Amino acid sequence: MKRALFFVYIAILSVFLLFQTSYSADTIKIGLMAPMTGKWASEGQEMKQVLDILVEDVNSKGGVNGAKIELITEDDGGDPRTAALAAQKLVTQKVVAVIGTYGSSVTEASQGIFNEAKVIQIANGSTAIRLTEKKLPYFFRTCPRDDEQAKVAVQTIKKLGVKNIAILHDNTTYAKGLAEEAKTLIEKEGGAIKVVFFDALTPGEQDYTAILTKLKSANPDMVFFTGYYPEAGLLLKQKKEMKWDVPFMGGDATNNPDLVKIAGKEAAAGFYFLSAPLPKDLPGGEAKTLLNAFNQKYGHLPNSIYAVLAGDGFRVIVKAIESTKSTDPDKLANYLHKELKDFPGFTGTIAFDEKGDRVGEVYRVYKVDENGQFVLQP
Amino acid sequence: MENFFQQLLNGLSLGGIYALIALGYTMVYGVLKLINFAHGDLFTIGSYIGFTLLVSFGLADITGPLGALAVLCAVVMLSVAFLGACLERAAYRPLRHSPRLSAVVSALGASIFLQNAVMLIYGAKFHVYPQGILTKSSLSLFGLYLPLVKVFVLFASLIVMALLYVFIQKTLTGAAIRAVAIDHRAAQLVGINVDRVVTLVFLIGPALGGLAGLMVGLLYGQITFTMGWLYGLKAFTAAILGGIGNIPGAMLGGIILGVIESMSSAYLSVAWKDAVTFFVLILILTVRPTGILGERVAEKV
Numbered sequence: 198m199k200r201a202l203f204f205v206y207i208a209i210l211s212v213f214l215l216f217q218t219s220y221s222a223d224t225i226k227i228g229l230m231a232p233m234t235g236k237w238a239s240e241g242q243e244m245k246q247v248l249d250i251l252v253e254d255v256n257s258k259g260g261v262n263g264a265k266i267e268l269i270t271e272d273d274g275g276d277p278r279t280a281a282l283a284a285q286k287l288v289t290q291k292v293v294a295v296i297g298t299y300g301s302s303v304t305e306a307s308q309g310i311f312n313e314a315k316v317i318q319i320a321n322g323s324t325a326i327r328l329t330e331k332k333l334p335y336f337f338r339t340c341p342r343d344d345e346q347a348k349v350a351v352q353t354i355k356k357l358g359v360k361n362i363a364i365l366h367d368n369t370t371y372a373k374g375l376a377e378e379a380k381t382l383i384e385k386e387g388g389a390i391k392v393v394f395f396d397a398l399t400p401g402e403q404d405y406t407a408i409l410t411k412l413k414s415a416n417p418d419m420v421f422f423t424g425y426y427p428e429a430g431l432l433l434k435q436k437k438e439m440k441w442d443v444p445f446m447g448g449d450a451t452n453n454p455d456l457v458k459i460a461g462k463e464a465a466a467g468f469y470f471l472s473a474p475l476p477k478d479l480p481g482g483e484a485k486t487l488l489n490a491f492n493q494k495y496g497h498l499p500n501s502i503y504a505v506l507a508g509d510g511f512r513v514i515v516k517a518i519e520s521t522k523s524t525d526p527d528k529l530a531n532y533l534h535k536e537l538k539d540f541p542g543f544t545g546t547i548a549f550d551e552k553g554d555r556v557g558e559v560y561r562v563y564k565v566d567e568n569g570q571f572v573l574q575p
Numbered sequence: 576m577e578n579f580f581q582q583l584l585n586g587l588s589l590g591g592i593y594a595l596i597a598l599g600y601t602m603v604y605g606v607l608k609l610i611n612f613a614h615g616d617l618f619t620i621g622s623y624i625g626f627t628l629l630v631s632f633g634l635a636d637i638t639g640p641l642g643a644l645a646v647l648c649a650v651v652m653l654s655v656a657f658l659g660a661c662l663e664r665a666a667y668r669p670l671r672h673s674p675r676l677s678a679v680v681s682a683l684g685a686s687i688f689l690q691n692a693v694m695l696i697y698g699a700k701f702h703v704y705p706q707g708i709l710t711k712s713s714l715s716l717f718g719l720y721l722p723l724v725k726v727f728v729l730f731a732s733l734i735v736m737a738l739l740y741v742f743i744q745k746t747l748t749g750a751a752i753r754a755v756a757i758d759h760r761a762a763q764l765v766g767i768n769v770d771r772v773v774t775l776v777f778l779i780g781p782a783l784g785g786l787a788g789l790m791v792g793l794l795y796g797q798i799t800f801t802m803g804w805l806y807g808l809k810a811f812t813a814a815i816l817g818g819i820g821n822i823p824g825a826m827l828g829g830i831i832l833g834v835i836e837s838m839s840s841a842y843l844s845v846a847w848k849d850a851v852t853f854f855v856l857i858l859i860l861t862v863r864p865t866g867i868l869g870e871r872v873a874e875k876v
Contacts, residue, residue, distance in 0.1 A: 236799060238699030368846060397846035401805055403795040406585045407840040407848075414578050427701060431797060439720050458703050459797045 224267040225260075225524060227252075227514065228287040228316075229507070230297030230307060235275035236401070236427050239455055240299045240322065243504035245270055248296065250490050251511050261518050273298050277306035284310040292316060293524040296510045299503050300425075301325035301371035308336055315526040317533070319510035322503035324449065325371045326378070329552040335530050337549050339509045339542070341559040343371070346448060346471055347378035349560040350421060353446065353469065354383070354390060363394035363417035365408070365432075367424035373397070375423040375448050393417050400428050409436050413443075423448040429468075430459025437464035446470065449560070454500045457569035468565045469574075473502050473544060475563070478573050484543045502544070509542040516540060581720060582841040583834060588725035590833020591732035592794075595787035596810035597817070597825035598736065599780035605756040605820035606776045608675065612682040613662060614784055615807020616689035619800060621655045621785025622792035623693055629705055651789045652782040659781025660774050662689075668770070686803075693800040704796045728790050735783065736826045743822060752776060756820065809836075809852075816856055818866030827867060 229248055231241035252268045260266060271287050273280035280298065284307035287295055295311060298304050299322030311318040312333045320328070320338040324346060329336065354362055362383065366376035376395070383390050394415040398408050409432065412420060422429055422445060429451040436445070437460075447470035457465045474480075476488060476499045487508060491499050499505060514529070517537065521528045533549050540547040548556045562574040596618055603611040625647050628634045634643045666685045670678045743749035754762040755772045763769055791806070792798050809832060817828025832852060839851035859867065 234694060234699040236701070236801065242699075396844055399846070399849060401801070403791065403797065403802070404585070404589050407582055407837045408845045410578065410581050410585065411841050411845065427797070427799075431795065434796060438722060455701055459701060461706055461796075 223264050225262075225264050225518065226267045226269055226290060226292040227511065228290070228292035228295035228297070229268060229270045230273050230280065230283050230287060230295055231270065231507075232275035232299055232303070233270070233272035237275040237299055237425070239453065240501050240503055241272070241275075243499055243501045244297070244299070244321065244507040246495060247487070247491065247499060247504045247508040248511055250487070250494060251508055254490070255515060261515055262522055266515070273303050273307070275300055275303060277302050280304075280306045281310060283307070287311075288314040288316060293518070293526075294319065294514045294529070296321060296507050296514070298322065300369075301328060301374070302369050304328060305370055308333060312336065317514060317526055317529050319514060321506035321510050323371070325374045327370065327374065329554050333553070335526055337510075337513075337533055337553040337555075339506045339513065339544070339547060339555055340503070341473060341557075342554055343375045343378055343448075345558060346560050347375055347382055349471055349562065350375075350379050350446070350448070351382045351386070353471070353562050354419065354421070355386075357419065357444075359390060359418045361391050361393045361417045361419075363412055363415055363420045364392060365394070365412070365420060365422045365424070366397050367400045367428060368397040369400070369424070371450065372423040372425070372448070376421075379421060379423070394420075398424070398428060400424060403431060405432055405435050406439065409439055409441065413439070413441050417443060419443060420445045421448075422446070422451065425450040426453040426456045427459065430456045430465075433460035433464045433468060437461075444469065449473065452502065452563070452571075454569075454571075457565065462567065462569045465565045465569060466567045470563050470565075470571075471560050472563055473506070473559045474561055474573070475502055475571055476500070476505050478561075479505070479543060481541070481543070481545070483541055487543050505543050509544055509547060512542065513537065513540060513547060578841065582837045584721060584725070586834035586837025587830060588729050588833070589837060590813075590830035591729040592787050592791060592829075593806070593810050593813045593832050594736065594826045594829025595732050595783050595790075596806060597814040597829045598739065598822065599784040600811050600814040601817075601819055601822060601825040602752075602776050602780040604814070606752065606773055607667065607671075607678070609667065609678045609682060610811065611667075611780075612679075612807070613666070613685040613689055614781070615803030615810070616686050616693070617655055617659055617662075617781045617803075618784040618788040618791075618806055619693060619798070619803035620658060620689065621651050621788030622798045622802070623697060623702075623788075623800075624651050624654055624785070625789040625792050626702055626704060626798060630702075647789055648786060651785045655785025655788075656778040656782035659777045659784075662781075663774060663777040668773070690800055690803065697800065699800070701797050701799045704792045704798070706796065724794060728794060731790070732787075733826075735786070736822070739779070739783075740822050748772075748775070812853070812856055815866055816859060818868040821866070821868045824866055824868035831867075 231244045232238055233241045248268055252266050256265045269290055269292060271283035273283045280303045294317035296319050301323040304320045304323035312335050317335050321340055324340050324343045326343050364376050364380055366372035380392055383392055394412055429447050445468050449472040451470045452472040488498055517529045517532045518524055521532050534551055538548050550556050563571045564574050566572050599614050628647055662685055666681045667678060670681055743752060751767045751772050754767055755769055759769050813828035813832040814825045817824030835855050836848050836852050840848040843851055
């Protein structure tokens with residue numbers, strides 16, 4: 198009896214497995230790797246929302262080169278280990294290109310897999326410098342890079358008249374890289390600004406009063422936190438509770454409306470951060486069309502610039518496929534490196550250099566006002 | 576010097592929370608010799624239930640802050656206790672007489688199940704407790720920043736633990752729990768209903784874990800479905816540090832762990848605080864393998 202049952206289970210399982218194989222030979226598969234769950238789920242979910250709109254739009258106009266686009270989404274959970282699995286899954290489903298992901302350490306875990314399988318990868322939320330220093334021919338990114346961000350950070354620090362700066366990161370690829378870049382640039386300034394504190398916190402925890410107490414005793418004029426928004430929100434909230442009112446500045450990973458939700462409006466007011474322009478501040482008609490379409494479908498404007506950058510990545514690869522009339526990775530990579538010039542993206546004109554980095558200056562400074570709104574600083 | 580005391584206070588209040596969660600681990604281990612990996616997720620569920628009560632039912636508006644607090648504690652503790660008892664029935668009782676490894680795997684499975692259940696029900700984003708429930712005032716003693724809520728949490732933890740200790744040591748039911756912890760079959764022979772005792776333990780332990788979750792939600796405001804993992808790990812470490820199976824041990828272990836964490840982040844590097852904490856654990860275990868207050872093992876007569 199048990200044996201019979203066992204074979205019944207196997208039979209049912211095989212039926213399910215059969216349904217997994219794709220049914221249409223005439224679609225172009227584009228993958229999306231994003232944090233659909235985990236601490237950055239709000240970013241990943243918006244990335245998918247933007248791509249859904251764009252895919253629908255392209256398919257309603259007849260698709261690309263006569264074929265419809267099929268978007269395959271895999272969840273990387275905001276974790277490098279899950280990302281490696283997600284990348285494998287996408288590769289076995291024979292995607293032409295992958296848009297993703299958010300979080301440099303997560304992207305790094307997937308780079309090797311995509312490169313070996315010759316799948317074009319266009320990252321939208323991974324700004325660590327390392328990622329394009331590896332000479333991977335199939336890797337691109339629509340988001341800017343941390344050396345530009347560190348430059349703008351130091352400029353802002355100088356402009357605000359800060360003499361003693363504390364730098365705090367969280368040991369992730371991105372945060373540590375940005376912190377070290379900023380520190381090197383400050384040291385090059387030759388003593389005008391002093392780095393009085395340089396250390397890392399552990400992400401994923403909730404009680405940061407110990408480290409805030411330590412920061413306080415180092416007496417900085419400003420704290421530059423290069424980590425992600427969940428921790429930034431908690432830091433702001435707890436520093437307010439300690440009645441310590443030294444201004445904080447964050448890198449672009451602190452850019453997320455959940456920051457204000459976690460910290461509370463009072464605590465978040467006066468927080469500076471660097472970022473590519475927010476969706477609501479994007480110039481240009483392309484951006485307006487996307488924002489309207491997004492608003493119509495989902496009832497609100499997109500909160501995250503990274504979701505819009507994912508949209509840009511998608512349009513860029515569609516343009517490449519259209520122009521080269523093929524899905525051959527080498528042809529696409531060549532097109533993206535050499536022939537794509539001044540492409541009108543949502544976030545400005547897009548072109549890639551030979552390392553796969555986006556050309557152009559993108560970073561701006563934002564400040565949070567008392568209502569929790571992000572205000573672009575001149 | 577004032578920095579030292581400030582960090583000590585930070586550590587004590589953090590330790591109080593670890594101690595509450597560690598109690599759940601230690602009680603279950605004492606009775607079943609099983610590390611209940613799902614305990615961290617019961618802690619998470621406690622904070623989510625508190626969140627639901629406050630946000631979906633608007634509890635604070637109905638009863639005012641003090642009433643809300645009382646209702647929150649009662650409802651959270653009862654519901655997580657019930658969930659704990661169900662968990663025991665479903666995941667652990669059928670494996671009571673199986674090899675220990677099966678029960679451990681079952682515990683891990685239960686943990687994954689609960690964590691993902693929370694994610695599916697509440698979504699993957701962070702949720703934030705409404706502010707203003709607990710008082711924001713703080714004492715300022717000798718220039719030290721002492722938020723009243725943290726003092727409250729620490730004292731509440733200590734009182735709960737003292738009550739639990741008295742219950743276990745001085746009452747008949749407590750004696751029954753101790754008997755089952757020593758030997759199931761012998762306890763059965765003297766007429767103790769082992770199933771009932773185990774269920775009771777799974778009512779008390781998770782209730783405390785849920786209470787800790789509620790306190791964390793009220794204190795820090797931000798909850799997410801993965802928070803049980805890190806807290807559970809640290810509380811488990813605290814229980815081992817103090818001697819697993821030993822209730823005052825869990826209390827002591829939790830507080831010591833909180834203080835070590837705080838001190839090492841203050842005086843050594845913040846980035847290395849977890850490494851230092853676990854290093855101290857290793858040191859203490861090499862000197863005293865059964866933990867500081869010693870593991871409760873059966874005595875051969």
